[in-house]
Amino acid sequence: MTIRVVVAEDQSAVRAGLVLILGSAPDIEVVGEAADGERAVELARELRPNLVLMDVQMPRMDGVTATRLVVSEGLADVLVLTTFDLDEYVFGALRAGASGFLLKDTDAKDLITAVRTVGRGEGLIAPAVTRRLIAEFAAPSRPVADAAVLDVLTPREREVLSALGLGLSNAEIAVRLDMAEATAKTHVSKVLGKLELRSRVQAAVLAQELGI
Template sequence: MIRVLVAEDQSAVRAGLVLILGSAPDIEVVGEAEDGERAVELARALLPDLVLMDVQMPRLDGVTATRRIVAERLADVLVLTTFDLDAYVFGALRAGAAGFLLKNTEARDLLEAVRTVARGEGIVAPAVTRRLIAEFAAAPARGAEADPAVLESLTRREREVWARVGEGLSNAEIAALLDMAEGTVKTHVSRLLAKLGLRSRVQAAVLARELGL
């Protein structure tokens, strides 16, 4: 069972999200938060598997709330966003968000996104992540974070997997492309994130593009 905390300040939208999530037999909504402060409080108290986080909320914005939740390792965070909120999305990425989802996402895609993040695959809503990757790759390198020397700590296989992550592929797609077991791909991704000191798969994808993998 995937335990989800929903953080959304608009009550009607929050109710809709809860209704959709509650319709799935493998997902349980364990709490609702109307602002970022409450989201952090409930994440600490309930320890959900995932927080569905709106970026624009009162008292504490979703980016700051995401940063606190990720820093304390309370849960993975799936951010709700729109294309006209890139600045917030970039902030959430740096804060360690595990994935990004458009607010107009269909119900079935919302459920699948939650399952995707719960499996440890943080790249969701391809239209969002590909734009994020492209825009971050076009920006100036950010010091040591984009230092090619980080490659030296990775095995050849980890570099191959990392390059495919940079293309926005899922674990299943990488496994098929590289003729590996999906579980092995997941292990490689976890190891390279640890070696690179990154918090999310999306961050790894951006850095892969920055380094030209």
């Protein structure tokens, strides 16, 4: 499978570097480049890539707004690029449904691995970071989810949701619950669909809020 990527970054030199790195991977194809969020959304609608590598601070339309549009329209997964670890833009992008984030100083090997991970439909946030995100998302001012929302899940799907709450990957969920990785991926998709969640991060937050 070739992962088709749109790179959205307003700094031309940084964008060129990202394109060069991703283009060196045999299973990744950069199909479009955007210098602002508005163009990123246009390209996502036109090209239907697997993934948009999205800078969060861009002109005309910021990356958070662009992420919200791309995800809500089901155009592609979004991997956010940011200069600062867990800044306000990152929180906004993850709330908007981004599948994960990377710092701009990530090395070439990790960038390619990240794109492949999200391209497989998995989130890209380490468990330690997930806990910090949960603390932010589940702030006292935020309403706590009603446990009744879990009624739509089977017992097995509740176990998968619990594993997502720990920030586990599909492979780790498979080992934890003694199932094939493909089966774990299917369960994750069903959990997100039934609970109307846009990302694994949102599933992790819900699991923590409900104490499962």
